[in-house]
Amino acid sequence: MSLKFKISIGIESHVRIFSNKKIFSNIKVFNNIANNNISCFEIGVPGILPVLNLFFINKIILLGLFIKTDIYNISFFLRKSYFYPDISKNYQITQNNFCFFKNGYLLIYNNYVNYSYYKLIYIRQIHFEEDTGKIIYKNKKSFLDYNRSGSILLEIVSFHNISNIYESILYIKNLQYILYFLNFSKCIMEEGEFRFDINLSLYELYSFLPNYKIELKNLNSFRFLFDIINYEIKRLIYIYINGGLIFSQTRGYNSLLNSSFLIRNKENFYDYKYHIDPDLFYLLLDKKKIFLFLIKIFNWFYILFFLNSRIRKIFFYFIYFKKIFYLFLILGFYYKIFFYIFNWFFKKNLLLFKNIFFKIIFSFEQILLFFYFYFYKNYVFLEKKFFFFLKKKFLTNNYFYKLLIHNNKNVFNSSYIIYNLNIFIINNLFFLHDYIYNKNLLNNMILFFLNKKIFIDFDLLKINYKNKVFIFREMDEWFKSRN
Amino acid sequence: MKNKSILELHFLLKKKKISVLDLSKYFLKRIENNSFFNCFLDINYRNIFVNSLKSDNLFKRNTFNILTGIPFVCKDNFVNKNFFSTSGSKILKKFLSPYDSTLIKKLKNLGAIIMGKTNMDEFCVGNSNCNYFYGSVKNSLNTIFSSGGSSGGSSVAVSLKLIPFSIGSDTGGSLRQPGLLNNVVSLKPTYGRISRYGMILYSSSLDQPGIISTNILNCALILNSISGFDLKDSNTFFFKKEDYTRYIGKNWIISSFSKKFFGLSIGISRDFYFFDLDYDLRSNFEFVLSQFEFLGASIIYISFNFIYIIDSLYYIISSSELSSNLSRFDGIVYGYNKFLKFYNSIEKYRFFCFNNYVKDKLYIGNYILSSKIGRKFFLNSKKIRKFLLDDFQVKFNFCDFILTPVIPVSPWYIFDKRNNFFSKIYIDIYTTFVNFLGLPSANIPSGFVIKYNLSIPLGFQIVGNYCKESRIIQLCYEFQKINKFGFNSLWV
Numbered sequence: 001m002s003l004k005f006k007i008s009i010g011i012e013s014h015v016r017i018f019s020n021k022k023i024f025s026n027i028k029v030f031n032n033i034a035n036n037n038i039s040c041f042e043i044g045v046p047g048i049l050p051v052l053n054l055f056f057i058n059k060i061i062l063l064g065l066f067i068k069t070d071i072y073n074i075s076f077f078l079r080k081s082y083f084y085p086d087i088s089k090n091y092q093i094t095q096n097n098f099c100f101f102k103n104g105y106l107l108i109y110n111n112y113v114n115y116s117y118y119k120l121i122y123i124r125q126i127h128f129e130e131d132t133g134k135i136i137y138k139n140k141k142s143f144l145d146y147n148r149s150g151s152i153l154l155e156i157v158s159f160h161n162i163s164n165i166y167e168s169i170l171y172i173k174n175l176q177y178i179l180y181f182l183n184f185s186k187c188i189m190e191e192g193e194f195r196f197d198i199n200l201s202l203y204e205l206y207s208f209l210p211n212y213k214i215e216l217k218n219l220n221s222f223r224f225l226f227d228i229i230n231y232e233i234k235r236l237i238y239i240y241i242n243g244g245l246i247f248s249q250t251r252g253y254n255s256l257l258n259s260s261f262l263i264r265n266k267e268n269f270y271d272y273k274y275h276i277d278p279d280l281f282y283l284l285l286d287k288k289k290i291f292l293f294l295i296k297i298f299n300w301f302y303i304l305f306f307l308n309s310r311i312r313k314i315f316f317y318f319i320y321f322k323k324i325f326y327l328f329l330i331l332g333f334y335y336k337i338f339f340y341i342f343n344w345f346f347k348k349n350l351l352l353f354k355n356i357f358f359k360i361i362f363s364f365e366q367i368l369l370f371f372y373f374y375f376y377k378n379y380v381f382l383e384k385k386f387f388f389f390l391k392k393k394f395l396t397n398n399y400f401y402k403l404l405i406h407n408n409k410n411v412f413n414s415s416y417i418i419y420n421l422n423i424f425i426i427n428n429l430f431f432l433h434d435y436i437y438n439k440n441l442l443n444n445m446i447l448f449f450l451n452k453k454i455f456i457d458f459d460l461l462k463i464n465y466k467n468k469v470f471i472f473r474e475m476d477e478w479f480k481s482r483n
Numbered sequence: 484m485k486n487k488s489i490l491e492l493h494f495l496l497k498k499k500k501i502s503v504l505d506l507s508k509y510f511l512k513r514i515e516n517n518s519f520f521n522c523f524l525d526i527n528y529r530n531i532f533v534n535s536l537k538s539d540n541l542f543k544r545n546t547f548n549i550l551t552g553i554p555f556v557c558k559d560n561f562v563n564k565n566f567f568s569t570s571g572s573k574i575l576k577k578f579l580s581p582y583d584s585t586l587i588k589k590l591k592n593l594g595a596i597i598m599g600k601t602n603m604d605e606f607c608v609g610n611s612n613c614n615y616f617y618g619s620v621k622n623s624l625n626t627i628f629s630s631g632g633s634s635g636g637s638s639v640a641v642s643l644k645l646i647p648f649s650i651g652s653d654t655g656g657s658l659r660q661p662g663l664l665n666n667v668v669s670l671k672p673t674y675g676r677i678s679r680y681g682m683i684l685y686s687s688s689l690d691q692p693g694i695i696s697t698n699i700l701n702c703a704l705i706l707n708s709i710s711g712f713d714l715k716d717s718n719t720f721f722f723k724k725e726d727y728t729r730y731i732g733k734n735w736i737i738s739s740f741s742k743k744f745f746g747l748s749i750g751i752s753r754d755f756y757f758f759d760l761d762y763d764l765r766s767n768f769e770f771v772l773s774q775f776e777f778l779g780a781s782i783i784y785i786s787f788n789f790i791y792i793i794d795s796l797y798y799i800i801s802s803s804e805l806s807s808n809l810s811r812f813d814g815i816v817y818g819y820n821k822f823l824k825f826y827n828s829i830e831k832y833r834f835f836c837f838n839n840y841v842k843d844k845l846y847i848g849n850y851i852l853s854s855k856i857g858r859k860f861f862l863n864s865k866k867i868r869k870f871l872l873d874d875f876q877v878k879f880n881f882c883d884f885i886l887t888p889v890i891p892v893s894p895w896y897i898f899d900k901r902n903n904f905f906s907k908i909y910i911d912i913y914t915t916f917v918n919f920l921g922l923p924s925a926n927i928p929s930g931f932v933i934k935y936n937l938s939i940p941l942g943f944q945i946v947g948n949y950c951k952e953s954r955i956i957q958l959c960y961e962f963q964k965i966n967k968f969g970f971n972s973l974w975v
Binding site for chain 2: 040043044045046047048049050051052079081083085088089090091271273275278279280281
């Protein structure tokens with residue numbers, strides 16, 4: 001008789017957003033000498049009150065739209081209290097569980113040789129909080145540096161849907177790419193801009209989830225992740241077979257011995273005493289604001305990718321003159337005027353343009369899809385030689401498989417990351433399907449569009465996934481070269 | 484000089500009968516002579532001298548305001564650069580803050596002069612001003628009694644006529660109750676009128692700064708200058724700026740020619756007599772009602788929900804917020820720490836430095852927030868608070884104001900054993916629900932009773948709807964005009 005095990009992993013990733021401001025105080029941040037950039041709030045001078053920088057909320061909504069979460073209109077802040085010299089106030093202000101964004105998903109593609117598959121990884125929530133200070137140990141003394149504290153920290157919590165090491169790596173890679181793409185942060189792990197915790201639990205196949213879970217905290221690199229999970233699985237199976245007790249605990253990683261060590265036993269050892277922060281107000285989102293955001297994003301995308309190289313230059317030229325750029329945004333709002341201007345640009349395919357344009361929903365992704373098709377042809381037309389070259393060389397099936405087999409040893413390198421816009425397109429099928437048939441999500445902004453009663457052409461959504469990659473090839477190469 | 488109001492002092496300064504420096508010298512001398520009462524913690528002579536010369540220059544340039552050159556006094560939990568701001572605690576002994584609070588900064592910019600900081604209970608916790616570290620404050624009228632309230636020092640300073648007005652803070656009647664015991668007027672505006680930036684926090688959803696003076700007109704003039712939107716406090720209102728003295732001397736319905744308060748309706752509930760009130764308080768309260776009826780007001784009977792529970796709900800919320808607000812005083816940054824090991828040191832330090840009253844609240848507050856059983860209390864008290872907010876709005880459709888007594892008992896001795904008992908359970912019953920809902924209110928003195936050869940002051944409390952301070956000031960003005968029980972001869 002053979003035992004078969006299964007693991008389920010949930011990842012909680014922390015991202016420090018790249019910005020010059022702090023959340024609850026107006027001081028600017030530069031990396032200088034220790035304790036140089038501090039306002040009264042970070043030291044915890046008595047009598048001072050937190051004031052939220054609304055600048056960050058505009059930025060965070062972008063990420064929520066990209067990961068396609070449910071947007072909750074109300075949120076507020078909590079105090080998480082514990083005694084530690086990291087925070088001089090002895091409580092941390094977080095948005096825990098009462099955040100804007102919940103229930104999103106992110107798509108990954110794993111290519112085993114014989115069995116390659118797509119998978120949706122469910123994301124529970126995205127929330128932000130205050131960062132803590134730094135403790136430096138020197139000569140048996142501890143020094144405090146509050147320079148970092150007060151800067152914004154973003155947490156992305158996934159469901160325990162991940163069932164593999166490779167999937168977890170792919171998930172983090174995809175997430176990193178999105179964060180870089182939106183100018184949130186460079187995600188350099190060595191400097192602590194991106195770090196993640198892992199919750200792991202092992203159980204028999206076809207059985208329910210166990211009660212315990214094992215936390216692995218503050219991981220900084222992929223190699224550590226690869227090693228520690230392998231070690232933990234072996235350790236757990238060893239205990240399982242020999243009849244030991246497995247209890248929930250948190251563990252750290254020792255890189256020299258390549259093994260993990262116990263930090264503390266129980267999960268709820270500290271009572272964090274969450275309660276509402278009465279100094280700060282409740283946050284409410286407007287639907288109008290989100291709608292305006294969508295238009296902005298759309299225009300931004302449009303300039304970056306879908307226009308020709310010639311036109312792109314012109315629009316970038318516009319950006320420097322801001323007034324004209326705002327005019328462009330307004331054109332996005334009044335789409336009919338937008339439509340007439342496009343006639344002027346492209347007279348050839350006008351019929352196609354008309355027929356589709358009035359039928360499609362004006363959701364953000366639908367518009368993206370449409371323009372993606374529409375300008376793709378022109379893009380090929382202009383740079384025909386380049387594309388033909390690529391098709392002959394890379395896109396034949398034989399070569400595609402060969403490439404995979406060649407890199408079979410390290411799946412990490414061969415694993416084929418699906419980049420941003422491809423995710424959009426593929427996910428769109430699931431996405432629309434959910435929003436049409438789920439009546440509980442009335443608050444969502446997509447239903448705001450659906451109320452106009454415009455139906456969809458599903459034929460548009462049939463896509464060759466393979467062809468879409470090469471538009472972003474430049475971006476791919478850049479991304480791979482970093483690692 | 485000592486009996487004059489702000490406007491009278493202002494006219495003297497305007498006509499240059501006194502310079503500002505002489506005026507501040509006069510009040511300083513009075514403060515020094517009355518050091519027996521122990522109401523001051525810190526006086527900065529150099530600061531007074533410099534500021535009074537500055538505001539003298541303002542008079543020469545004809546760029547003065549109503550408040551230029553007029554001295555005032557502040558409670559010790561308001562932070563200032565030039566003074567030690569301890570908030571009556573051992574931990575913040577000799578603490579100089581790096582910034583000014585907005586409330587003091589606004590008064591400073593107008594030219595008013597801070598004379599010093601007054602005594603208070605440790606972190607505003609407690610009903611009698613018995614500070615074990617800085618000494619207790621004596622009552623101004625009868626030195627055997629306690630001065631009451633957390634902001635006792637600033638109310639004693641006004642009632643002894645050491646100063647024309649002073650500033651205190653209110654969480655659960657800690658500004659109105661000493662106002663009653665020392666026979667002065669005190670006004671607590673709605674939550675969010677005045678910015679709390681620079682006030683050392685007790686419980687941030689209940690706390691609100693207020694004004695103490697002998698006359699309601701002084702309070703209105705100062706409230707004009709202090710109140711307003713502040714960027715640094717996110718709970719302040721963003722309203723249009725209004726004049727709080729605009730209704731003074733007018734009828735309730737402005738177009739009518741009948742009695743002054745014709746059309747006004749005052750709400751009273753039977754629930755306030757549930758506790759065994761003193762006979763003197765009760766008879767005085769009925770006398771006050773007859774005064775309002777004489778002016779033309781009609782009286783309505785109302786019943787309240789949860790009026791008996793509110794005091795304990797207040798106790799839950801305030802103690803739980805106090806435990807998180809005071810967690811920053813752990814001896815690492817504030818106060819020096821003898822104990823070198825980290826984990827033991829916080830426990831020891833906090834054990835030795837806090838008062839017993841504070842420690843009781845910290846234990847309860849931590850229990851309520853942490854345990855699963857205790858958390859029910861916290862959440863349910865929040866729910867009832869939301870319910871009461873809606874419920875009181877219905878009540879204020881029928882009546883314009885609610886009149887209550889301030890405390891149900893007569894004043895108590897300083898070293899009495901009752902002190903412990905009353906401070907927790909019994910004495911806050913009428914004052915806490917105002918802070919619980921964030922309503923505006925004021926305390927008005929309304930007579931004396933002679934008992935055991937001691938003259939004991941009496942008073943009542945007015946509670947209005949949100950943002951109706953100007954109407955409260957109108958009522959108080961008319962009442963004080965007829966009955967000069969407070970320090971009279973202050974009328975302009």
